[in-house]
Amino acid sequence: MGNVSLYLDVDGVVCPFGATGGTPWGTAWRYAYAGMLEVAYAGELVEDLNRLAPVPGLRCVWLTSWEELAPAVLCPATGLNGSRWPVLTADGAGSGAEWWKLEAIQADVSISAPERIIWVDDQLAYEGRAQAWARILGARALLVSPDPRTGLSPEELDAIRIFAQGPQ
Numbered sequence: 001m002g003n004v005s006l007y008l009d010v011d012g013v014v015c016p017f018g019a020t021g022g023t024p025w026g027t028a029w030r031y032a033y034a035g036m037l038e039v040a041y042a043g044e045l046v047e048d049l050n051r052l053a054p055v056p057g058l059r060c061v062w063l064t065s066w067e068e069l070a071p072a073v074l075c076p077a078t079g080l081n082g083s084r085w086p087v088l089t090a091d092g093a094g095s096g097a098e099w100w101k102l103e104a105i106q107a108d109v110s111i112s113a114p115e116r117i118i119w120v121d122d123q124l125a126y127e128g129r130a131q132a133w134a135r136i137l138g139a140r141a142l143l144v145s146p147d148p149r150t151g152l153s154p155e156e157l158d159a160i161r162i163f164a165q166g167p168q
Contacts, residue, residue, distance in 0.1 A: 004164050005114040006052075007063040007088070007105055010070055012122030012148030014046075014080065015039040024153040032077040035069065041078050041151070048157050050081045058164055061108065062087040063101055063121065099123075102130045116140045118160050122148040 011017065019029045019040035029040040053060045062070045062085050071083040088104040101121065109117060117140065124130055124145035134141040142163040146152045 003057055003059075003113075003115045004118065004166070005059045005061055005109070005112060005116075006118045006160065006164065007061050007108075007120065008049075008082075008085075009101075009121040009123075010062075010064040010066045010074060013120050013146055013152050014049075014074070014078070015041050016151040017148045019149070019151075024150045030078075034077040035073045039074070039077065043079075044154070045152055045157065046078050046080045048154075050079075052157075052161060052164070053081060053085075055164065059112070059114065060085045063105060063119070065090075099127055099130065102127065102133065106133065116142070116163065116166065118142045118144065118163055120144045120146070120152065120156075120160065122146050122151075 008014070023029055023042035023044070025042045025044040027042065027044060030043045031038055031040055052058065060082060062082065064070050066074060067089045068087050071085060071087060074080065075083045088108055090100040090104070105117075105119060117137065119130075119134070119141070122145055124143045131143065134143045142160065144152070144156050144160060146156055
């Protein structure tokens, strides 16, 4: 597989906004209290992420406004085994022209030097600077921008798995 970093958002990715009907996985939404907030999630997504995360050569990283609450609160509530994943934070970068997540991932990539990156965030479809940066990385980067109303789909997770495995 090589050295691959997977950067994962929560809202709109693991936990959709305003979940209604069934999940993209063909089942009902599960609900859990994560701190003082109820979240919806697809149990199959959590199970598949739990199978993907321990694959050798894959480094999973939280890149979410939840920051430290993702491993501390969301993981126990949903059963996602991400409590030991590193967490990238805004560190005061929430204002200004740059999206704090772009600044955080660029800094992390410069330090961790992965061969390839996978960035999953529902906002990516609307962030021109993030898309431009990914174009510079070319085939080394996969950006996935799920529909925030449904979160990460089975097809998107398959694309992530294939990209993480690298060229065969």
